[in-house]
Amino acid sequence: MAATVALLNAWKQLLTLCKLSPQESVVILVGDESHPDHVASAKMAVTELGARGMTLQLGEAPQVRMAGESTAYYAPTALTGNLPALEAMKRCNLVIDLMGMYRGSEQEEILAAGARIILVKEPPEVFMRLLPTEEDRKRVLAAGEIMARAKTMRVTSRHGSDMTVRFGQYAVLEQYGFADAPGRWDHCPSAFIARWPDELSAEGTIVLAPGDTILPFKSYVQTPIRLTISQGAIRKIEGGLDARYLRDYMAMFNDPEGYAVSHLGWGLHRKAHWTALGMYDKRQTNAMDARSFWGSFMFSTGPNAEGGGSRHTPCHLDIPMLDCSVNVDGVDVVIDGEVVAG
Numbered sequence: 231m232a233a234t235v236a237l238l239n240a241w242k243q244l245l246t247l248c249k250l251s252p253q254e255s256v257v258i259l260v261g262d263e264s265h266p267d268h269v270a271s272a273k274m275a276v277t278e279l280g281a282r283g284m285t286l287q288l289g290e291a292p293q294v295r296m297a298g299e300s301t302a303y304y305a306p307t308a309l310t311g312n313l314p315a316l317e318a319m320k321r322c323n324l325v326i327d328l329m330g331m332y333r334g335s336e337q338e339e340i341l342a343a344g345a346r347i348i349l350v351k352e353p354p355e356v357f358m359r360l361l362p363t364e365e366d367r368k369r370v371l372a373a374g375e376i377m378a379r380a381k382t383m384r385v386t387s388r389h390g391s392d393m394t395v396r397f398g399q400y401a402v403l404e405q406y407g408f409a410d411a412p413g414r415w416d417h418c419p420s421a422f423i424a425r426w427p428d429e430l431s432a433e434g435t436i437v438l439a440p441g442d443t444i445l446p447f448k449s450y451v452q453t454p455i456r457l458t459i460s461q462g463a464i465r466k467i468e469g470g471l472d473a474r475y476l477r478d479y480m481a482m483f484n485d486p487e488g489y490a491v492s493h494l495g496w497g498l499h500r501k502a503h504w505t506a507l508g509m510y511d512k513r514q515t516n517a518m519d520a521r522s523f524w525g526s527f528m529f530s531t532g533p534n535a536e537g538g539g540s541r542h543t544p545c546h547l548d549i550p551m552l553d554c555s556v557n558v559d560g561v562d563v564v565i566d567g568e569v570v571a572g
């Protein structure tokens with residue numbers, strides 16, 4: 231598709247939700263893979279809303295990465311070490327990140343300086359279909375209240391998952407798809423709640439069943455994978471071909487930190503759907519449907535620096551699961567893939 235009035239209007243809606251006001255300054259961060267229609271439309275929307283825009287086109291990334299997706303890959307980017315670019319973003323009010331900066335360091339520095347950041351990686355049609363609303367924010371914040379006071383979580387499924395974790399040590403991640411306050415980061419589109427569990431606290435079993443999605447593979451599990459978890463990390467990966475694939479992919483990083491249990495939570499987007507991923511080529515989408523669909527349970531592995539921990543491993547898997555039940559402090563919040571609380 232080309233840049234259209236509909237896309238321009240969607241951008242204006244997003245920037246309005248981000249509370250962009252006239253005279254504020256905006257940096258549009260552009261990388262090698264940024265969608266040109268987003269670059270053009272974001273630029274026009276910034277101008278139409280009366281703000282001061284600047285497009286920052288960065289050079290090549292410092293290392294070649296395996297095909298996949300930036301939101302599931304934690305490593306240096308074209309921004310790493312580019313101090314003038316970093317300074318420009320620290321001094322603006324809003325960064326529109328169309329590249330996908332490393333979330334463990336530069337991003338924290340920019341947010342600490344008071345700028346807000348909205349990341350957009352989905353192609354225009356997904357972006358427009360899942361465009362956030364004020365309702366998404368209310369729903370996510372209600373779930374965020376549950377997560378903020380959570381001490382324990384237990385997730386179960388009819389396929390045999392039964393895992394418990396403790397909370398308290400690390401942050402809650404409230405993603406509702408727009409960045410409307412100084413120092414806030416968000417990813418558009420998305421709507422889910424998550425939190426990083428306490429170090430060493432995850433215990434039990436996660437069984438990935440057919441239909442669950444593994445990111446960055448961007449594919450559906452076909453054969454069950456049994457993950458044995460103790461002292462906060464995956465200790466065994468058993469099953470058929472899918473298990474072998476996952477095992478060998480993770481082993482490639484040669485990094486024990488990649489096996490740690492990372493952020494856990496559930497999807498809250500009414501329009502996102504787990505089947506959407508099957509409709510796109512892998513390079514076309516960043517899988518935000520999969521990360522956000524209503525009632526999903528998100529299991530993940532690897533880094534926790536973004537939540538306040540010290541793990542920076544690039545081995546990061548987001549694994550949205552179907553039909554799980556999630557219980558927080560003895561109260562059911564998701565039953566068989568249906569959200570029942572918050």
Ligand SMILES: [Fe+2]
Nearest residue numbers: 493530547548
């Ligand atoms: Fe993640």
